[in-house]
Amino acid sequence: MRTRLHVNGEAREVEHEPQETLLSLLRYRLGLTGSKEGCGEGECGACTVFVDGAPVVSCLVLAAQCEGAQVTTIEGLGRGHPDGLHPVQRAFIETGAVQCGFCIPGIIMAAADAIEREPDADRESLRRLVAGNLCRCTGYTKILDAIELARARARSGGPPCSTK
Amino acid sequence: MRSFAYLRAESFPAASAALETPESLPKAAGTDLLDLLKERVVEPAALVDLSRIERAQSDPGVLSALATLAELAEDEGIRRDFPALHAAARQAATPQIRNRGTLGGNLCQVSRCPYLRRAGASCFKRDGSPCGALLPGGFDRTHAIFDVGPCACAHPSSLAPALIALGARVRLVRGEERRVLALEELYAPPAPGRLGDVALRPGELVEAVLLEASPRSRNSVYLEMRERESFDFALVSVAAAVELREGRVRSVRVACGAVAPRPRRMREVEAALRGRPLDAESIAGAADAARVAARPLRSNGFKATILHRLCVRALEELRQ
Numbered sequence: 001m002r003t004r005l006h007v008n009g010e011a012r013e014v015e016h017e018p019q020e021t022l023l024s025l026l027r028y029r030l031g032l033t034g035s036k037e038g039c040g041e042g043e044c045g046a047c048t049v050f051v052d053g054a055p056v057v058s059c060l061v062l063a064a065q066c067e068g069a070q071v072t073t074i075e076g077l078g079r080g081h082p083d084g085l086h087p088v089q090r091a092f093i094e095t096g097a098v099q100c101g102f103c104i105p106g107i108i109m110a111a112a113d114a115i116e117r118e119p120d121a122d123r124e125s126l127r128r129l130v131a132g133n134l135c136r137c138t139g140y141t142k143i144l145d146a147i148e149l150a151r152a153r154a155r156s157g158g159p160p161c162s163t164k
Numbered sequence: 165m166r167s168f169a170y171l172r173a174e175s176f177p178a179a180s181a182a183l184e185t186p187e188s189l190p191k192a193a194g195t196d197l198l199d200l201l202k203e204r205v206v207e208p209a210a211l212v213d214l215s216r217i218e219r220a221q222s223d224p225g226v227l228s229a230l231a232t233l234a235e236l237a238e239d240e241g242i243r244r245d246f247p248a249l250h251a252a253a254r255q256a257a258t259p260q261i262r263n264r265g266t267l268g269g270n271l272c273q274v275s276r277c278p279y280l281r282r283a284g285a286s287c288f289k290r291d292g293s294p295c296g297a298l299l300p301g302g303f304d305r306t307h308a309i310f311d312v313g314p315c316a317c318a319h320p321s322s323l324a325p326a327l328i329a330l331g332a333r334v335r336l337v338r339g340e341e342r343r344v345l346a347l348e349e350l351y352a353p354p355a356p357g358r359l360g361d362v363a364l365r366p367g368e369l370v371e372a373v374l375l376e377a378s379p380r381s382r383n384s385v386y387l388e389m390r391e392r393e394s395f396d397f398a399l400v401s402v403a404a405a406v407e408l409r410e411g412r413v414r415s416v417r418v419a420c421g422a423v424a425p426r427p428r429r430m431r432e433v434e435a436a437l438r439g440r441p442l443d444a445e446s447i448a449g450a451a452d453a454a455r456v457a458a459r460p461l462r463s464n465g466f467k468a469t470i471l472h473r474l475c476v477r478a479l480e481e482l483r484q
C-alpha cells in the first residue's frame with residue numbers, strides 16, 4: 001500500500017506493507033535511523049517521534065495510520081536553529097549527558113516537547129514528563145541536568161524551542 | 165507480524181459493517197493491539213482502523229471512545245467534575261502512549277498476563293488450554309486475588325475502575341443499532357478467544373462513554389500502587405465516589421482494578437459505608453470488608469494488604 005505524509009517538512013509518498021510500523025518506515029524505507037528500536041512494545045521510548053506535534057512511540061504506530069500526518073524525527077528537530085541543533089540537543093552536548101547514545105534521540109524528542117508544553121516544570125515534573133524513556137547507561141542525572149539547562153535557557157528568552 | 169488488509173473507517177456504523185469481514189479486528193490507536201500482532205497472539209485477516217473517524221461535537225457528558233488519554237487528563241471539566249477519571253488518565257502509561265492511546269482501546273485492552281502475551285504458552289483465555297499462571301510453578305504475582313476461575317488474570321485498565329466508581333455508562337454501536345450499558349456490564353467472565361474480556365457482539369464497538377456530573381462524582385478519587393514509580397501497570401487500583409449529606413454517606417460507589425479478571429465493583433465496601441458517617445471507624449470497617457472475599461494465589465497475598473491500605477487512603481481523601 002501507499003502512504004503520503006510529511007517527514008521533517010518534506011512531502012513523501014512511500015510504498016509499504018500494511019503491517020509496517022512508522023518506525024520501520026522511517027528507518028528502513030526513508031533511511032532515518034536516528035529513531036531507535038529498543039523494545040518494540042512502547043516501554044522504552046527510544047523510537048519517540050512527533051506525529052502532528054505530539055511525541056508518540058513510533059514502534060506502536062502503523063505507517064498506514066500516518067496518511068497526511070506531519071512527522072518530525074530527531075533528524076529534523078533542529079531545523080531552523082543555528083547549526084541545525086535544537087537547544088535541547090546543544091544542552092545534551094554541553095552537559096556530556098550521553099553515554100552509549102541509544103536512548104538519546106528519544107529522550108531529546110520527549111524533552112523538547114516537555115519544555116515547550118511546561119516551561120515552568122521543576123525537576124520533579126520534568127522527570128514525570130520524560131518517564132516514558134528508559135536509559136540503561138547514565139542513571140539520568142546528567143540527562144536531567146541537560147534538560148534543566150535547556151529549559152532555563154528557553155525561559156530566559158533564549159532561542160525558541162519549537163520546530164514542530 | 166502476519167500481513168492483513170487495512171481498512172480505514174469513516175464512521176462507527178461503517179466500521180461496524182466492515183467488521184462483518186471474517187477474522188477482522190477493530191484498531192483505535194493500536195498501542196495495545198500492535199504488541200499482540202507482533203507477538204502473533206492475534207492474526208487477523210483484516211484490521212479496521214477507527215482512528216480517522218470524525219468525532220461528533222463534544223458534549224461534556226459524552227466522551228468519545230476515540231478521546232486520547234492525554235485529552236482526558238488535560239480536560240479542566242473532567243478535573244473538576246470527575247477527579248477520579250482525571251487521576252486515572254494522568255497516571256496511566258507513559259506520556260507518549262497517553263498522546264495516542266484512546267479511551268475505547270483502554271477499556272477493551274487485553275490483559276498483560278505474560279502467558280497470554282507469549283504465543284505458544286498455555287493459556288485458557290487464548291485457546292482453552294490450562295491457565296499458565298495456575299499451573300505448578302506458574303508466575304502469579306501480578307494476577308487476581310478475587311474471582312479466580314479457569315483464568316487468574318488481573319484486569320489492566322486503570323480507567324475502568326475510575327469510570328465504574330463514577331457510574332459511567334457506555335454507548336455501543338453495531339451497524340445502525342445502538343445500546344447503552346452500565347460500564348461494569350461491558351465486561352464478561354474469561355472465555356477462550358475473548359481476549360479483551362468484553363461482552364461485545366460481533367461487529368459491535370464502543371462509541372462513547374456517558375457520565376453525569378453530581379456531588380458524588382465531584383467527590384471522587386482514584387489511587388494506584390505500582391512496582392515502579394516512572395510508569396507501570398497498577399498492582400492494585402482503587403476508585404471511590406462518595407456523596408455526603410449531613411455528615412453521612414448518602415451514596416457511594418467503589419471499584420478496583422488489577423485484582424480480578426474484570427474491573428471489580430466493591431459492593432461489600434459500599435454496603436459497609438452507606439448511611440454511616442465517613443469517619444475513621446467506618447473507613448476501617450469498609451477497608452476490612454474489601455478483603456473478606458479475597459482469595460490470593462501462591463505469591464500475591466501482598467495485593468490484599470495493598471488493597472486494604474488503598475481503600476483507607478482513598479476514603480480518607482473523601483472525608484472533606
Ligand SMILES: Cc1cc2nc3c(=O)[nH]c(=O)nc-3n(C[C@H](O)[C@H](O)[C@H](O)COP(=O)(O)OP(=O)(O)OC[C@H]3O[C@@H](n4cnc5c(N)ncnc54)[C@H](O)[C@@H]3O)c2cc1C
Nearest residue numbers: 042192193194195196197257265266268269270272322370
Ligand atoms: C508501556 C505501556 C504502559 C501502559 N500502562 C497502562 C496503565 O498504567 N494503565 C492503563 O490503563 N493502561 C496502560 N496501558 C495500556 C494503554 O492505556 C492502552 O494500550 C491504550 O489505552 C489502548 O488504546 P488504543 O487506542 O491504542 O487501543 P488499540 O490498541 O487500538 O485497541 C486495544 C483493544 O481494544 C479494541 N478496541 C479499540 N477501540 C475499540 C472500540 N472503540 N470498541 C471496541 N473495541 C475497541 C481493539 O480491538 C483491541 O483489542 C499501557 C500501555 C503500554 C504500551
Ligand code: SF4
Nearest residue numbers: 277287295315316317
Ligand atoms: S491468567 Fe488468564 S490470561 Fe493468564 S494464562 Fe491464565 S488464562 Fe491465560
Ligand code: FES
Nearest residue numbers: 038039040045059
Ligand atoms: S522501541 Fe518503541 S518504545 Fe521501545
Ligand code: FES
Nearest residue numbers: 100101135136137
Ligand atoms: S546513554 Fe545508553 S541507553 Fe541511555
